[in-house]
Amino acid sequence: MQALSRHITRARLFWVGLFAVTWALSQYSFQIYKALDARWIIRFPSQYQLNTDTVISGFLDWLVNAANFGLFTFRDLTRAIAWVIEQPYQFLRNLLIEGFQSGIGDTAVQVAPSLSWIAVIAIAVAIGHYARDWALAALVGACFLYLAVFGQWDSAMITLASVLVAVPIGAVGGLGLGILAYRSAWVDRMLRPVLDLMQTVPVFAYLVPILILFGFGPVAALVATVIYAMPPMIRVTIVALRGVPEELLEAGRMMGATQRQMTWKVLVPAATPTLMVGVNQVIMLTLNMVIIASMIGAGGLGFDVLASLRKLDIGGGIEAGLAIVVMAIALDRASQAFSERRMQHPRTGTLMQRHPWTTTVVVIVLGTFLLGQVLPAVQSYPDDWKISTGRFWSDGMEWINVNFFDTLEAIKTVLLTTLLLPVKKFFSGIPWAWGIIATGLIAWRVAGWKLGVAAALMMGFIAASGLWGKAMVTLYLCGVSVFIAVLIGTPLGIWAAQKPGAGRVILGLMDTLQTLPSFVYLIPVVMLFRVGDFSAMIAVVLYALAPAVRYAAHGIREVPPQLLEAGKMAGCTPRQLLWRVKLPLATPQLLLGVNQTIMLALSMLVITALVGTRDLGQEVYIALTKANAGQGIVAGLSVAFIAIIADRIVHALSDTQKKRLGL
Template sequence: MRRWITWSTGFWVGLFAVTWLLSSYSFQLYKALDARWIVRFPKAYELPTESRISALLDWLVDSAHFVFFTFRDLTRAIAALIEIPYQFLRNLLIEGFQSGLGAEAVQIAPSLSWIAVIGVAVLIAHFARDLSLGALTGVCFLYLAVFGQWASAMVTMASVLIAVPIGAVGGLLLGIAAYRSPLFEKLLRPFLDLMQTVPVFAYLVPVLILFGFGPVAALVATVIYAMPPMVRVTIVALKAVPEEIKEAGRMVGCTRHQMMWKVLVPSASPALMVGVNQVIMLTLNMVIIASMIGAGGLGFDVLASLRRLDIGGGIEAGLAIVVMAIALDRVSQAFASRGVHEHRSGSYLKRHPWTSTSFAIIVGTLLLGQFIPAVQTYPKDLTITTGPFWTASIEWINVNFFDAFEAIKLVVLQGLLLPVKKFFTGIPWAWGIIATGLFAWKLAGWRMGLMAMLFMAFISASGLWGKTMVTIYLCGVSVFLASLIGIPLGIWAAERPRAGRVILGLMDTLQTLPSFVYLIPVVMLFRVGDFSAMIAVVLYALAPAVRYAAFGLREVPAHLIEAGRMAGCTPRQILFRIKLPLATPHLLLGLNQTIMLALSMLVITALVGTRDLGQEVYIALTKANAGQGIVAGLCVAFIAIIADRVVHAAADGQRRRLGL
């Protein structure tokens, strides 16, 4: 054991020492040998991946023909199919139903009144759990009306009501197919990895080319982004159904179809609702990004405010998304934990009281709205705005604390960011490939080491080594700081239940805030640059570090803690010698999720001046260059996959060593 520890320590020290020497003296080595290829991959040998992908998409759109239609006809038909229910929901929620076009359009039916929407939302929440959840949901939707965000919120709601069913049902069907066929699951897993790790910006351009500019293209991109968790949850949930339940289904003579839809899916429904919850949250997280290719609503309001540097308007619209996310998150969680209720007998009203009440509210408000306009549309003179408050607050902070912020920024830049950036950007591409392979091989085996080397070789051959190193540097520093802050907070939350409720509540808020919302106050306080990007990434990626640390400590078996007390351990010794070692696998999984969120946020921080892969993806979006965006997105995905596999392998190894 001692020999293994000595050898392992020597391996890591040696790997770091060689990397540091090469990164520090790569320029001198290049000059001495007159070999530019040491630092930068030779231009003549770079892969033409970008041009090939762009050419493929051009061929699909312009030249690909099936028997009776073109590929463009197929995508446009899909877009038209999605647009029908989407437009119906927009009409139902906010625009009303019209006959005719343009100036000749005549309204034949109004939209649902704001009171009806709030009333139905309250009834759904009450049905899902209890009156308190109904009250919370009602307050959240009332906030949208009172603060003047109702119209935009209903456009966003229409998108959510289309994207979530498509993502949930599509994910369920793919998950069922993967459960039935292990081969299909193996083939599907790499695509799920790419869908979850390729930055959203990277596939906005292909979606835009294939489906055109508008809300339908935004919905397609949203479904691609939000579907993978549902697929993964479905596979895990179906595999977790107890064998006794399956055996009971076989004994009563269930066919394969009946076994799936009448036994397995109902038994796994609580876990499947967790997947639906994830689809909802990812859909809401996508609304701002989707507004770049034609989605309106709250996402467009936030994006427009960011472009105008309108602090108050951006924060106000962002908070409206948060409020909507809180309501939908709590309701979907309530449905996930809801038990089976008894079926009522008697008349229709007794058997379906919730549906009957909803119908009565809709009809009642529709009739009253014809005579009292305030019932149909929330009065504008009663709306409240917090925009000036947020703008004034940021201005006051800037005036009074500008020097302090600049001093902190300078210290962090000179003491942390710039040295780490110099280290990573100085690593020669050839050694970077080898070092990554050795690192992955040591933690996850030779197969992962080989895969990591191939991924890094692709990055080098794509001409993006320098930008990749900047991405790794920013992500590494941000993850380090998020873990440094998050793990102690998680320990505090686990050890002090009262503080835990506050801390975990704050993490709920941070997780529901759209990623773009972080950029507005950060840019106003710290200007653009790497420091602002780092602050935004740390805030966005902090929650998993806190949650997994708290969960891991709470999952430590009570009998082990009691054994420590009986052995005379102090509370400090119990924490550092029993709880934290046993919680290490959860801490590593929290690190994994922190890395994933940091990488996803880095693409968005390209808007504040970072020069990494995120900037490359964003430039591709502005130029509508699908090849450039997909190649840069694949580079980010490969970094994420390497990190995910290595950290998971480290967590599994730690579990085995602890006998868990």
């Protein structure tokens, strides 16, 4: 007991001492620099800075203009890949919205129209019923009808064409790489750091290299989308294949199955329900990417949101954003239903009896094609029938601004003066050398010397790249945003777990927040609070709130019932039961929620560069506007390193807490 007490005392002394030294240096680093006339204390010496950005830019330039593989150049390879991707994409655009044409330019003649809006909705209903039941069919059909009624059909079909190309590529590519990682330990080890970087490097950082390699247009946007959406599929595939029961594998071996047969006849079929969860993640990330992809030529709903943001058209932005949400709900529910669907015995009888929905869809497609020739309303949803909510959203925001301007300004001023500015001063004043040492010490104390060395090296890279000041602003904004999100999200999660009625409302709201595209948050925030750090913080909190709520609710619900019964028998009141039993046991889940909140906050901070933040996100965005691939990748790697350090530290804290609790 005395040894444990001494250990706790030493730990407390370590953390208190580390914070005290960091605080003192952050407050007086400028005075120390002035007194010693040593500028290197606050800024990494320019003569020793890395020129990684120049090297990367030079390599990409050589790759595009000079790399030759004998039979073909690298430019030929990228153009060939672009052509392969463009063919199905253009076919789907023709099928869904543009129609099929013969000829080029002004001489083009339409050979066949696109699918009518009625036919597309019928296909959506058929898929929903096939996946589960009439309830899902009605939901999916209503979502697609919403797109037509609210005037978002054309843009939505362009976005749907992108999704229908990106998702199969991401899902099949992720499945293939996941199988390779499952089969080969060295592939697994090689993929892990690559996946970490793919999931933590901001999307903006690799838009410039993709633009250089594939040019401006929808193909480049599709490539960026696949890179962004594929990692979860790879991870889910590895987990799913490793989760296949050993007795199934043994049965396959006893039947003499080859390795190929074991993969496609045993492993993949057995893991299909879990694999469909990965497909669902690919779909959601693809839709989350549509606005960013519109920056490099994707078009569709994402372009509508981006154009509205540039014009500060809150009504148009929210309308297009809600259309993305509606499409996400339809595709999300349908893919989830497919993951839960059980195999059914094939039907017997006539063709129509065996395939009733296929026959029905074919009849509707042909019928609307013929009717559309004489009734334009059957082919395209009439403009006179469309409803717009743009004025409603704009008037609502104007009403809030007029009636609550003083209140909002007061809240903004209080939070700026009491929280944001002091924290910003603290982080901005940390000398780079001590920041590297302190990060290494924190990682070493929490997770061991290996992570301590790795964390120090990562922070050293940031400092040596001349980005220390920007990185500290990123840490300040991320830290404040995560603190507020957890402060709000944890009580909401506890409430949702303890009150089922409130839980349905709260978790439903979290569903909406998670499916809203990240850019949509910026429009009302800028309208209410204008540009600056406070607006960025509000947008990040809204975007990153959901995991804090969900993990808190999950952690409270997963507390073993026998421990709750033991607490009640010991005479605990409901409040004591919460504070002394539920929350301690839920701590590992709460920490995982904090981890996910940090990841979302960092990804959103790059987007908030559009509203005036001066952090690493702004550096990435400036690189995109200047088409400077090296600058963007270095800044993106800096964000990724911060994310990786935070991820490893929080996971280590969660694992330590699990061991303490015997979980």
